[in-house]
Amino acid sequence: FTALYHAYQASGQMKWAWWTVMTILACMIVVFIIRYFIIVAVATLFLVPLMAFFVKAFLTIVVATFLLTIVFIIIYKGKTSISKWMRARRSQQEGA
Structure with a gap:
């Protein structure tokens, strides 16, 4: 955060x-x-x-961050549920 702090201070955007x-x-x-x-x-x-440097509107940063958060959660949940489904299928095939 110190590096960020100095970068913003230098650009006058404390x-x-x-x-x-x-x-x-x-x-x-x-x-x-x-x-x-x-x-x-x-x-x-x-x-x-990165967004703070390119986008000067605080609301845009917040909205984008929360959208990204949601996207990452969906991706993560999707991966885990797919792997669970694959494991279930495999165990069913072995059991049959």
Whole structure:
């Protein structure tokens, strides 16, 4: 976060550094509750600062972050349910 802080300070956008940190923390709390902490926290850490540089609207950053969070959760849940289904199919075939 220190590197981020200095990068924003240099570009005269201190408020964005603060909002970025707050957004990341908010997303981490939400994600922790949903229990997909690592995947989305890592994604958020990389994507939010990038979006803050390219997009100057805070609301856009928040909306995009939460959409990304939802997408990652759907992908993760999809992968686990597919692997469960595959295991179930395999055990059925072995049992038959």
